[in-house]
Amino acid sequence: MNRRLLALAAAGTGAAVLATAALRARPRGGEPRVVLATRLYAPEPAAAALRLRGLARALADAGAQVTVLTSTPPGMAAPADPGVTVSSAPALRDEGGYIRGYAQYLSFDIPLAARLLAGPAPDLIVAEPPPTTGAVVGVAAALRGAPYAYYAADVWSDAAASTGAPGWVVGALRGVEGLVLRGARTVLAVNDGVAERVRELGARAVTVVPNGIDTDVFTPAGPRAADAPAAPYFLYAGTASEWQGAGVFIEALRLVHREEPEARLVFLGQGSDWQALKDLAGGDARVVFRDLVPAAQAATWQRGAVASVVSIRPGLGYDFAYPTKIFAALACGTPVVYAGPGPARTDLPANALGWASDYDAEQVAAAMLAALEASRADDAQRAQAAQRRREWVMRHRSMQAALRDAAEVLLAEASVTD
Template sequence: MNRRALALAAAGTAAALAAAALRARPRGGAPRVVLATRLYAPEPAAAALRLRGLARALADAGAQVRVLTSTPPGLTAPADPGVTVYSAPALRDENGYIRGYAQYLSFDIPLAARLLAGPAPDLIVAEPPPTTGAVVRAAAALRGTPYAYYAADVWSDAAASTGAPRWVVGALRSVERLVLRGARAVLAVNDGVAERARELGAREVTVVPNGIDTEVFTPVGPRAAQAPAAPYFLYAGTASEWQGAGVFIEALRRVHESVPEARLVFLGQGSDWQALKELAGGDERVEFRDLVLAAEAATWQRGAVAAVVSIRPGLGYDFAYPTKIFAALACGTPVVYAGPGPARADLPANSLGWASDYDVEQVAASMLSALKAARVDDAQRAEAAERRREWVMRHRSMQAALRDAAEVLLAEVSLAD
């Protein structure tokens, strides 16, 4: 055998050994699950709370969980038994959020190397965007590991609804289809997302409805010291174009004709933030405050007349059920909702709040009804708050939903074995 043949043989052996090392798993012990997510607690976002809940549910079910994420500067990820969080820096926008293609890639590119380090896990769980899912699919193939995808929404549909260029939508849809087709399991947050995931090629889809952490969002606890003394409505969370929260500013002007002291507080951030400020026009009865951690957001919820939540119809989110609703109800606070979707029926049917079309006059009427309903004694208020919380505990407790998700994921580990 000549030198060239020996070199080729040696290279082949080295490659085989490297591949074997990538796929090597420790024998025995608890199943090893990796969560690949740009968002994780204490990031003040619903997805971050949901991912922490999933990690805890997996650990409670006996798994060893490793989270690969990026924690905002100045914050520290919470410590939970059975969960180890590894944070790496990533680009953030002017609001401190990982949002935008450059920011996504700043997380996704290093993620590839992070996924290939250490013993191979038994399962990798990817959180959107689809680019993260694509990196996970490639790493999972190299490691001989199955992966799951947590579909909070359909990104290509959302991009199309916001007027993104056709080539961007096409490229994103191709990546999303690639990720969904390769996933051993897909978790969808509602039936609408599940249906679209199947249309895009997902094989095994389980609906795990969004919920809220009922240990953080409770009726009992302190109220925000900086909250207005006057009756106020609260919009808490991300404000994007598809949510159309400006309808509440316009409706408040109608409300002021009868209740001039009423206030509206925006607590959050989002791509529509500046437009909302411009729409408010400097009215001091409309306040804008930075996004806060979940426990502090709960203090604002407890003091509000009602939480306001909206979905602008026809932009691809008509099937969504915003987590903002559950955060308010878990604190005992009613909801004024504007737009389409399942919340439109649930809120009035269960005496949880008021729902209407995405229409300024109808929303103003709902807000006036909320102000009128708030004029009751403490006993009646406490009774109504407990009823709302009980509904969340029965139907939308994050802990219960994510226990179901953990069972689905760990079943895939058993099948892989």
């Protein structure tokens, strides 16, 4: 009996060793294999989706074989980029068609585990939030003998705490997030504020890769939205969540209407605050709500706007953020009216890129009136100002340049075996 048990144990151990070896087997030599695990990817109309496509392209341009494990929205097809293979699997989506919410995240994360264990072992896995995705990646990376990187666009546990989530939810999320950050070979942070926070949570190696915008898509030249208002309009383009507090622009517009009754405000997007914004608008036809559109279409709305409006509600954990919405507008030559804290508060007025104020309806209204007045300048003056805004983005916030740097950092960590 003992001999049989020993034989069975030896066979089991041998099978486990072989299984582990198979999971970790990777081709010798050749290009590094990088896997991106993300619930968001182009053509999903979200800033993160554009950023991740840019990262995949930058990695491929640097010589990597890139596989993207994602979930493409129904009825859409992922773009075909040289050196990038996109593998899509269905996931649960909310009423707005987005993978957002605990059940939706898990519907992506659970199948992701099996997808990460299939095929040749990668040299590096890159995880996009939420932290649950990072946890799945961490386990798969350990099984496959590969390092992983985590792309920290923000700190999810802090965001959950700021929106009043139950303490046990915040605690559990912080525990998972800390575990993911500590296990990552490297962490990419979108700004210094996020970098400092992830270090506090245990990240070992952190590189700041500032958010940018695709300056090939967002350009001053090109068509304008055919169904945009004929009257002068301000544009809020993108996600509207509680921490962004976009309602301040509806309140400010009411003050603007005392002097400029024809001015319009267009919301082009989606988000957890969407219905609250509609309720605040109270059916005013001068406040228009449109569904989120792909980046190229969003650019057509930017080009025709008096200004793009962007906000951050202070004190909710995002005071350090630099919204990508700002760069999309400036790349199109459109000025920005910004309300709230953060680095944009200094950059916009200092570089004549727009107007910045406290998160206060009266101050925002004054900035919107200044933008309307500036829009009445002659064509030559407006063209010169638009070119200045775009040049600033090209120098400081081009997504292509930032993601080339990110690709170099990631490939330096890839466990390539020759």
